[in-house]
Each structure stands twice: as structure tokens, then as C-alpha cells.
Amino acid sequence: MSSKVALTGNEAVACAMRQIDPDVVAAYPITPQTDIVQYFSQYVADGRVKTEFVTVESEHSAMSATVGASAAGARAMTATSSQGLALMWEIVYIASSLRLPIVMPVVNRALSAPINIHCDHGDTMGARDSGWIQLYSENAQEVYDNTLQAVRIAEHPDVLLPVMVCQDGFITSHALENLVVEDDEFVKRWAGPYKPDRALLDLDRPMTIGALDLQDYYFEHKRSQIEAMNNAGRIVKAVGEEFGKKTGRTYGFFEAYRLDDADIAIVVLNSTAGTAKPVVDALRADGIKAGLLKPRMFRPFPAAELAAVLKGAKAIAVMDRAEGFSAMGGPIFPEIRSALYDVEKKPVVVNYVYGLGGRNIGTKDIKAVYDELAQVAKTGQYSRLVTYLGVRE
Amino acid sequence: MANLKELSTRPEALGCGHRLCAGCGAAPIVRQILMASDKPVVIANATGCLEVSTTVFPYTAWNVPWMHNAFENAAATLSGIEAAYNSLKRQGKYDKEVNFVAFGGDGGTYDIGLQSLSGAMERGHDMVYVCYDNGAYMNTGIQRSSATPLGADTTTSPAGELVPGKRGGRKDLTEIMVAHGIPYVAQGSPSHWNDLVTKAKKAFDVKGPAFINALASCNRGWRHEPADTIAITRLGVETCFWPLYEVEEGKVKVTYKPREKKPVVEFLKAQGRFRHLFKPENKHLLDQIQAEVDKKWEDLLKREA
Numbered sequence: 244m245s246s247k248v249a250l251t252g253n254e255a256v257a258c259a260m261r262q263i264d265p266d267v268v269a270a271y272p273i274t275p276q277t278d279i280v281q282y283f284s285q286y287v288a289d290g291r292v293k294t295e296f297v298t299v300e301s302e303h304s305a306m307s308a309t310v311g312a313s314a315a316g317a318r319a320m321t322a323t324s325s326q327g328l329a330l331m332w333e334i335v336y337i338a339s340s341l342r343l344p345i346v347m348p349v350v351n352r353a354l355s356a357p358i359n360i361h362c363d364h365g366d367t368m369g370a371r372d373s374g375w376i377q378l379y380s381e382n383a384q385e386v387y388d389n390t391l392q393a394v395r396i397a398e399h400p401d402v403l404l405p406v407m408v409c410q411d412g413f414i415t416s417h418a419l420e421n422l423v424v425e426d427d428e429f430v431k432r433w434a435g436p437y438k439p440d441r442a443l444l445d446l447d448r449p450m451t452i453g454a455l456d457l458q459d460y461y462f463e464h465k466r467s468q469i470e471a472m473n474n475a476g477r478i479v480k481a482v483g484e485e486f487g488k489k490t491g492r493t494y495g496f497f498e499a500y501r502l503d504d505a506d507i508a509i510v511v512l513n514s515t516a517g518t519a520k521p522v523v524d525a526l527r528a529d530g531i532k533a534g535l536l537k538p539r540m541f542r543p544f545p546a547a548e549l550a551a552v553l554k555g556a557k558a559i560a561v562m563d564r565a566e567g568f569s570a571m572g573g574p575i576f577p578e579i580r581s582a583l584y585d586v587e588k589k590p591v592v593v594n595y596v597y598g599l600g601g602r603n604i605g606t607k608d609i610k611a612v613y614d615e616l617a618q619v620a621k622t623g624q625y626s627r628l629v630t631y632l633g634v635r636e
Numbered sequence: 637m638a639n640l641k642e643l644s645t646r647p648e649a650l651g652c653g654h655r656l657c658a659g660c661g662a663a664p665i666v667r668q669i670l671m672a673s674d675k676p677v678v679i680a681n682a683t684g685c686l687e688v689s690t691t692v693f694p695y696t697a698w699n700v701p702w703m704h705n706a707f708e709n710a711a712a713t714l715s716g717i718e719a720a721y722n723s724l725k726r727q728g729k730y731d732k733e734v735n736f737v738a739f740g741g742d743g744g745t746y747d748i749g750l751q752s753l754s755g756a757m758e759r760g761h762d763m764v765y766v767c768y769d770n771g772a773y774m775n776t777g778i779q780r781s782s783a784t785p786l787g788a789d790t791t792t793s794p795a796g797e798l799v800p801g802k803r804g805g806r807k808d809l810t811e812i813m814v815a816h817g818i819p820y821v822a823q824g825s826p827s828h829w830n831d832l833v834t835k836a837k838k839a840f841d842v843k844g845p846a847f848i849n850a851l852a853s854c855n856r857g858w859r860h861e862p863a864d865t866i867a868i869t870r871l872g873v874e875t876c877f878w879p880l881y882e883v884e885e886g887k888v889k890v891t892y893k894p895r896e897k898k899p900v901v902e903f904l905k906a907q908g909r910f911r912h913l914f915k916p917e918n919k920h921l922l923d924q925i926q927a928e929v930d931k932k933w934e935d936l937l938k939r940e941a
Contacts, residue, residue: 266723269716295723297715300755304712307752310705311680311716316730317723319716333706443701444721446676446732453704454691 245425245490252415255383255422256322256348256408257282259390261292262430263346266317266437269297269308274360275412276324276350302327306334313343314452316442318394318434320345324412325352325366332370338405339374340468341452344397345405347375348390351513351564352412353600361601362412364513368565368574374468376406376475377542379512381498384422386410388492389539391425394434395482401474411514413601425490433489476543496545498537499552501527505534507616508553510579511562512538515597515604522609533613538575546582553579554586557620560612562632564598572596572629593625597632608633643671643833647699649679654697655689659862661852661869662686662768664826666739669766669848672836673735676700678721680714680737682744683707685775685854686768708748710738711756711765718761735840736763741852742783743773746809757816757845764839767809768852778857782807785877786928787921788909790857795912800921805928813847814883820846822882822891827851827870831880831891838884851878859908871903876933881940888939900929 250258257279260268272280287296297312299305305321312319323331328349338345349367353359367377376396380386386408393406410416425433441450456464480495487493498516501523502508509519516537526533536553553559561580563573571577572594580592595612598604612632619625649670656663662685670677678701681687687704690697705713714736724730740749745767753765772790773779780793786805789795793802813821819842824832832850839846851872853865860868872878873892877900880892901922904910913921 266727267716267719269719293723293727295719295726297719298759299712299715300751300758304709304715304752304755307705307709307712308716308719311703311713312720312723313716314703315678315717315720317720319720334709337705443678443703443717444724444730444732444734446701446734449699449701451691451696451698451702453687454693454696455688456693460693 245423245429247421248424249419249421250383250424251278251417251419252383252386252410253278253350253417254282255387256390257286258424259387259430260320261286262425262427263318263320263391263394263434264292264431265294265320267295267297267309267312267319268321269299269305269312269319270321271299271302271305271323271327273302273324273327275352275416276322276327278416279322279348302330303334306331306338309345310334310338310341310343313338313345314341314443316439316444318437320347322348324350325354328366328370329354335370335373335375342403342468342471343405344403346390346393346397346408347405348386348408348410350412350416351409359600360412362414362564363599363601364563364565367407367409370407371542371574374404374472375542376404376479377540378406378408379539379541380408380410380415381514381516381537382415383420384492386415387422387424388486388490388494391430391433392482392486392494396475396478398437399478400440402471402478404471404475409513414514423490472543476540476545479540494539496538496540496548498539500535500537502534502536502552504532505555506532506557507613507620508534508536508556508559509562509609509612510536510538510559510575512541512575513564515562515564518604518606519609522606522613526613531613531617541575544578546578549579550582550586553583553590554588556590558616559590559592560595560616561592562595562597562612566596566599591619591623591625593619593627594629595632596629602633604633646671649677649698649700650690651697651699653695655692656685657856657862659853659855659865660685661770661826661854661865665766665768665832665850665852668826668829668832669737669836672833673840675733675735677735677737678717679703679739680705680710680717682710682738682740682749684741684744686739686741688775707744709752710740710744710749712752714738714763715756715759715761718763738763738765740765740767741774742767742769742771743781746783746807747781754816757813757818757847760844762844764836764846764848766848766850768850770852770854770857772854772857774854774857783809786925787913787918789912790909800912800918810849817886818845818847819843820882820884823849823878823880825851825869825873825878825880827866827873828880828892835882835891838882857909860906864906868903868906871898871906874898875900875903876929877903879933879936881936888936890936890940897933900926
């Protein structure tokens with residue numbers, strides 16, 4: 244039996260991890276992820292999980308030990324945020340390239356410098372090309388559901404890639420929300436036993452992992468890794484549908500909110516999508532055809548599916564809570580714009596970078612973006628390609 | 637301990653066909669260490685000569701489970717592997733007995749991997765970490781590390797007109813490991829195989845972390861004939877440049893005392909990397925090296941007593 248409970252985003256992740264009961268967790272505390280490590284430590288101390296918990300001395304070692312555990316044949320998890328992810332960087336690539344199905348909740352936080360502990364997406368957006376699947380979550384329910392699904396996606400034999408499950412630091416990680424939690428038995432069945440095809444600990448089939456790979460083979464190995472990412476979308480969809488059948492909460496690549504006939508649309512992920520929905524409702528009540536697209540899966544990038552639901556709009560604002568320092572706006576913007584390159588009647592697509600370092604974003608800010616979009620839709624022209632929202636210029 | 641005849645019949649974990657240089661000190665160290673294990677071994681290897689030379693895809697010289705993750709994280713990687721083993725065993729999903737070994741060079745151990753090693757030792761993972769110390773980053777072309785001896789000529793501490801090779805002495809990693817209070821720490825040399833195999837056996841047998849620092853000559857970096865590896869590492873021991881000792885549950889034991897302690901110049905003059913020290917203007921450096929060797933050796937004998 245599922246139950247309705249009030250949990251913070253971090254508690255929801257810790258709860259999902261307890262229910263998954265991974266063989267090994269290696270993790271290091273960092274604001275605002277720390278709660279996850281603390282809750283999980285308590286589960287270990289109370290004997291509520293069978294997990295071997297490795298209290299490593301850094302995030303670099305957290306990812307290194309998780310990689311070692313996963314290669315050894317264990318279901319292995321870690322969790323991090325911001326500077327922690329940055330310190331892991333080298334091994335983040337090794338995890339995906341060794342095709343290890345690690346699940347890592349990431350609590351989105353701004354990167355230094357200047358040091359800042361609040362939400363933006365600079366950390367995981369920077370890791371977008373690291374070969375990990377990335378799922379983004381609007382609220383505690385989604386972060387819980389995504390964590391459960393991530394295990395099945397990562398471990399699918401056609402995928403075998405690690406997954407980051409992202410949520411907004413403090414906004415989601417520390418806010419108490421009502422959500423439905425499935426019972427332990429359901430999750431146990433859902434995750435199933437972990438039986439990797441090959442494991443380092445298999446003494447009968449000794450394996451060399453992490454060999455030197457030169458000009459004659461490296462490219463083929465990368466190509467097969469690309470194929471795994473190509474497969475991942477199909478599996479994310481299938482797992483999201485199966486999850487829906489079993490829980491009533493179906494997941495796809497994104498949530499299209501009142502988008503069908505929208506003239507103007509915002510693309511925004513994580514908690515800000517929640518802020519934007521009532522703005523859409525208010526605009527709709529005034530007869531303005533506003534819509535919202537909330538990406539869930541950013542890696543792999545579902546370009547064709549996104550284009551199919553966005554192509555009817557006249558003007559689109561892609562909102563990035565990260566800066567790409569490309570002098571072309573944030574990281575989601577060029578990808579959405581590129582996805583729309585092949586549609587016949589191209590919408591005008593502009594970019595808003597918002598909320599860096601946890602700068603608050605409210606319904607008034609979102610409303611202002613829709614108002615500007617309405618102008619862009621009317622004229623077919625934009626005055627600025629990239630707008631920095633809510634910053635003192 | 638098993639005698640040499642028995643040891644020689646044990647299956648080789650590191651097989652023929654590896655591409656280490658002729659005369660490389662790492663290979664006999666690996667062989668002697670792994671000979672001492674009564675159980676199957678699972679190995680983590682830091683990036684370095686041993687790693688690149690034994691696993692050029694699609695080939696591998698390893699007959700046992702072996703994993704390379706990155707340069708600085710062999711100890712953390714093995715922590716995860718050992719944690720997986722403990723977890724699966726506790727859950728009744730795995731029933732084998734295994735010894736866990738990490739191999740790293742001095743660059744991967746003294747320098748970039750020190751934090752990872754320290755963390756793993758502090759947490760108490762049941763593993764043996766073996767450093768093959770050849771005193772420089774040999775894999776990338778003989779750059780100085782914190783294990784490089786005073787005055788050694790390397791490509792980043794070259795002996796020049798002004799500077800006579802590496803400034804400052806070596807970091808004493810063995811003593812840093814002793815300070816961790818782990819059950820077993822030892823220094824060994826492939827020249828004294830019986831001593832090294834005995835130490836490896838003890839390291840495998842203790843519950844918890846063990847660390848072995850083994851002197852590995854690199855004839856490319858040390859500049860001597862490939863055939864002289866064992867002779868030169870023996871000189872390292874005979875001059876007390878590299879004392880053979882162990883610290884078992886805090887108790888110091890010098891496992892080999894040369895009948896006649898040779899002057900350190902005998903070790904130094906056999907190697908091209910120290911050639912410039914024999915110019916008259918560098919005599920003070922030779923004196924300094926000898927004084928440091930003497931002091932460490934005397935301290936060690938005092939601690940043993």
C-alpha cells in the first residue's frame with residue numbers, strides 16, 4: 244500500500260534509497276545534499292538497510308569507491324551537489340565510460356566562485372556531456388519517483404549508463420511537501436535483484452577493467468557508449484510508462500502543460516516549472532494562449548519529441564538557471580533552438596537566464612517573460628536574444 | 637612461510653607478455669607480493685607504468701580480476717570493491733574468500749593519491765596497498781615526485797648550472813602510514829625476496845589495512861644497466877638508504893641489518909641520476925645525504941629497542 248506523507252526533497256531521496264537498499268553507498272556531505280547522507284547513515288545505524296556505507300574522505304573518493312563497488316558487482320549509489328560534483332568530475336566520466344549503472348541524486352547548487360550554497364543548475368548542466376542520463380524533478384514526488392525509476396533505467400541491459408536525478412537545492416531539497424510513497428515491498432519488487440552480466444569479483448571469469456585503449460579501439464568503445472545513450476530514451480519512456488501503470492504516476496521525456504494550442508510557451512525545468520503553472524492558468528483565464536514545457540530528461544536530449552510539441556508556438560522562451568559562458572546564453576537554449584531548426588514554421592526562440600546563486604524567481608517574473616513573449620509573437624521580432632532576469636545590470 | 641620451491645609453483649597473477657621495460661623493478665615486486673597470498677586476489681591499480689604496460693587493449697597480462705580507475709584513486713576504488721564484497725557476503729550473495737591488493741607508483745601514492753590512500757587506511761578497509769617506489773613519475777618521463785631523493789636529476793628537477801638536481805629530501809611515506817595506526821606497515825625491496833614475501837604474507841593475514849612500500853628501480857630514470865636492478869636495490873638496502881623494517885601493531889622491527897653498513901655513495905654512484913653530485917662543488921650534498929641516512933637509520937634502531 245502506498246501512503247501519503249510529508250517529506251522534504253532530501254528525505255524523499257533518502258526514503259527511495261532506503262527502499263532500493265543498494266549494496267553499497269559511498270558518499271560525502273555537502274550542503275544542500277547533506278540531509279541525504281545523514282538520513283541514510285541513520286538507516287545504516289538502525290539496521291534498516293543491508294547497505295555497506297563507505298564514509299569517504301571526499302567526493303572524488305565517493306565516486307571512485309562507487310565506481311569500484313559497481314564494477315565489483317554491487318548495486319551502488321552516491322549523492323552530491325555543486326562543488327562535490329565538480330570534484331568528482333574526472334571519475335564521473337569514468338563511471339559512464341565503464342558503463343556502470345550507478346544512480347546519483349544531485350541537489351542542484353551554484354558553483355563557486357563566489358561561493359554560494361543556493362540553487363542553480365550550473366553543476367549538473369556542466370556535467371551534461373559526461374555520458375550520464377539526467378532526469379530533472381519539479382518537486383519531492385518527482386524526485387522520489389525519478390530515483391526509483393533511475394535504477395531500472397540505469398541497469399537495463401540496453402543502457403548500462405549511470406543516472407543523475409536532479410532537484411533544486413533548498414527549494415525542493417529542504418521544503419516539506421506532501422507526496423505519495425510506495426510501500427517497501429513494492430519498491431523491492433520494482434527494483435528487483437541486481438544481477439550484472441559481468442563482475443570484477445567473479446573469480447571464475449577474471450576480468451581486466453579499465454585497460455589502456457589506444458587509437459585502434461577507443462573510438463569503437465565510444466561509439467558503443469553513444470549507442471547506449473541512443474537507446475536510453477526508449478528505456479526511460481518504457482520505464483516511465485510501466486511506473487505509471489503500477490503507481491498511477493506516468494512519466495515521459497517532459498511534461499507539456501497547456502501546450503497544445505499555445506502561441507507562447509516557456510521551457511523551464513525543476514521547481515520553477517511549478518512556479519510557472521499558475522501563471523499559465525491566469526493567462527489562460529484572460530484568454531491568452533500560454534503554455535509550458537517542463538523537460539524531465541535532458542540527457543539523452545529528446546530533440547524530435549520536443550520539436551513536435553513546441554513547433555506550433557509562435558514564440559518560445561527557454562529559461563536557463565545556468566550560464567554557459569558561450570556568449571549565447573544558457574545551456575538548454577541552444578539545444579531547444581537547434582531541435583526546432585528542421586520544423587517548417589520556426590517559432591522565435593529566446594533565452595532567459597534566471598535565478599543564479601539562488602536569486603528568487605516568482606510568478607511576477609514569469610508573468611513578465613510571458614508578456615514579452617506575447618510582444619515577440621505579435622511582431623515576430625525580439626529585442627534581445629538573451630535576457631538576464633532579475634539581475635541588477 | 638613456504639620455501640622458494642613451493643612459491644615458484646604458485647600460479648602467476650601477472651603473466652607473460654606484459655610490456656614493462658627489461659629490468660623494471662615493478663614486475664618482481666608484484667610477483668613477490670602476490671606469491672604470498674593464500675587466497676585469490678582482486679587488484680586495483682593506479683595509473684602508471686604497471687597499468688599501461690600490462691593492459692594494452694585488447695590484451696591483458698593479468699590472470700586475476702584487475703581494475704584500473706584513475707591515477708589518484710586506487711585506494712578509494714579498492715575501498716568500494718571491498719565494500720561490495722563485504723555487502724554481498726553479508727547478504728549471502730557471495731561465498732569466496734579474497735585478498736584485496738592495490739598497486740601504485742610513488743606518484744600515484746606519495747603525491748596525487750595520498751588523500752585517497754589516507755582515507756582508505758583510516759576507514760580500516762581490509763586491503764594491502766603496495767607502493768612501488770622508483771622515486772619519480774617514470775611513466776610520463778622521469779619527473780620529480782615527493783619520493784625523489786635529494787639531488788636526483790629528473791626532467792623537472794634537472795641538474796643545471798645553478799641547481800644541482802632535486803631540492804630537498806624525500807617525503808617519508810612509510811612513517812606517514814605508521815602514523816595512521818594501521819595494523820601493519822613495512823618497507824621492502826625485491827632484492828630481499830624472502831623478506832618481502834614474508835612481509836606480504838603478514839600484510840595479507842592481518843585484518844584491516846596494511847601498507848608496503850617497496851623500492852623499485854627504474855633503469856630509465858635511475859640510469860643503470862637493466863641487468864643491475866636487483867643489485868642496485870640491494871645496495872639501497874645495504875647502505876641503509878632503504879631500511880627494511882616493519883611496524884606491526886605499533887611495534888617496530890628492523891628485519892634486516894647489514895653486517896657492514898655501506899657508505900651511501902655506493903648506492904648513488906651506481907646511478908646516472910646522481911652523477912653530478914660527484915663534482916667537487918657538490919660534495920656537501922653527498923655529505924648531507926649520508927648524514928640523513930645515518931640519522932634515520934639510528935632513529936630506527938632506537939625505536940626498535
